[in-house]
Amino acid sequence: xxxxxxxxxxxxLDESTSILxxxxxxxxxxxxxxxxxxxxxxxxxxxxxxxxxAATIEKLQAIYEKIELTSYDRTxxxxxxxxxxxxxxxxxxxEPNKRxxxxxxxxxxxxxxQQLGDYETSSKVLDIAVxxxxxxxxxxxxxxxxxxxxxKGFGIDNDSLLLDLAAVFSQWLQLDLELYHQDAVMPLxxxxxxxxxxxxxxxxxPVDQQAKxxxxxxxxxxxxxxxxxxEQGIRSLKPAGLGLFVVPTAIFQxxxxxxxxxxxxxxxxxxxxxNLPTKMFTDASAQKSxxxxxxxxxxxxxxxxxxxxxxxDFNDRQAxxxxxxxxxxxxxxxxxx
Numbered sequence: 001x002x003x004x005x006x007x008x009x010x011x012x013l014d015e016s017t018s019i020l021x022x023x024x025x026x027x028x029x030x031x032x033x034x035x036x037x038x039x040x041x042x043x044x045x046x047x048x049x050x051x052x053x054a055a056t057i058e059k060l061q062a063i064y065e066k067i068e069l070t071s072y073d074r075t076x077x078x079x080x081x082x083x084x085x086x087x088x089x090x091x092x093x094x095e096p097n098k099r100x101x102x103x104x105x106x107x108x109x110x111x112x113x114q115q116l117g118d119y120e121t122s123s124k125v126l127d128i129a130v131x132x133x134x135x136x137x138x139x140x141x142x143x144x145x146x147x148x149x150x151x152k153g154f155g156i157d158n159d160s161l162l163l164d165l166a167a168v169f170s171q172w173l174q175l176d177l178e179l180y181h182q183d184a185v186m187p188l189x190x191x192x193x194x195x196x197x198x199x200x201x202x203x204x205x206p207v208d209q210q211a212k213x214x215x216x217x218x219x220x221x222x223x224x225x226x227x228x229x230x231e232q233g234i235r236s237l238k239p240a241g242l243g244l245f246v247v248p249t250a251i252f253q254x255x256x257x258x259x260x261x262x263x264x265x266x267x268x269x270x271x272x273x274x275n276l277p278t279k280m281f282t283d284a285s286a287q288k289s290x291x292x293x294x295x296x297x298x299x300x301x302x303x304x305x306x307x308x309x310x311x312x313d314f315n316d317r318q319a320x321x322x323x324x325x326x327x328x329x330x331x332x333x334x335x336x337x
Contacts, residue, residue, distance in 0.1 A: 009080040016063045023052040028088040036168040097201040104314045106138030109244050117242045118337035122150045124193040128184045128233045130155030133166030139197050140175050153177040156184045185228050192238040199246040200226040215263040227260045234268045239297025249287040268293045272307030303334040
């Protein structure tokens with residue numbers, strides 16, 4: 001597929017977002033959310049307190065006339081969104097924990113979800129740290145296209161701006177994503193999902209009292225947020241449901257990992273840990289991996305050979321082909337859905 005439609009759409013979105021940002025005197029991401037909302041709403045420009053001005057409205061309408069969404073396929077629209085989202089996060093200096101999950105990681109998570117998940121014709125998927133939604137929307141788009149199933153998505157985050165972006169991104173892509181503005185460590189309304197995917201924020205959770213009901217909590221001091229969210233995610237799965245978490249590669253090497261490991265043996269099966277390519281990260285300490293967990297129950301059982309190793313460079317087609325064959329063989333020999 002040509003990159004031209006993506007570049008054309010990105011340029012139009014960037015130009016209109018920048019015009020709106022200047023007029024409203026707001027952040028790039030705030031302007032982006034409003035801009036996409038205008039386009040989705042049949043190119044109707046929302047005006048509050050006489051902003052944007054008539055002159056700006058005229059400029060925006062001229063750009064909107066060039067945007068015909070039906071002429072772009074979902075992949076082109078999603079790639080343009082990722083590019084414009086990355087630009088906004090760099091311009092607004094968004095902290096690393098809140099940045100978009102790159103497409104390359106999203107596609108690999110989607111592939112694992114396709115190969116290892118067990119789905120009904122209508123299934124549920126959750127992202128417990130959804131941010132602007134790039135990971136879950138990538139996974140939903142791939143599964144719907146490749147498996148021909150209907151997916152209902154659920155996303156949880158405590159950042160209202162990122163949720164605004166996730167909302168317009170999902171509308172833009174015509175994917176069914178229901179969003180909750182809350183602390184994901186707090187009790188969730190979403191239960192019995194078939195799949196959870198999440199690029200987890202890394203750091204310490206500040207509210208010790210709220211973590212007291214978690215088996216993965218630290219015995220002293222603050223607990224790791226990503227440990228608590230893994231436990232919360234597994235709670236939300238149906239029996240034998242699949243959890244795919246993007247986590248620090250050294251997740252089982254820290255002093256705090258003992259409680260995580262002890263909890264894992266009781267609630268979930270540790271089925272795999274695949275290291276993402278080192279070239280994707282600025283240094284070795286920042287490297288991440290995809291943790292493959294399966295909730296206990298149903299037909300699920302602990303595999304006799306855990307899936308461990310380094311994922312190939314995503315630009316190396318031969319290496320990726322070898323990996324997909326190895327994964328399929330591992331699944332046939334060891335994994336039960």
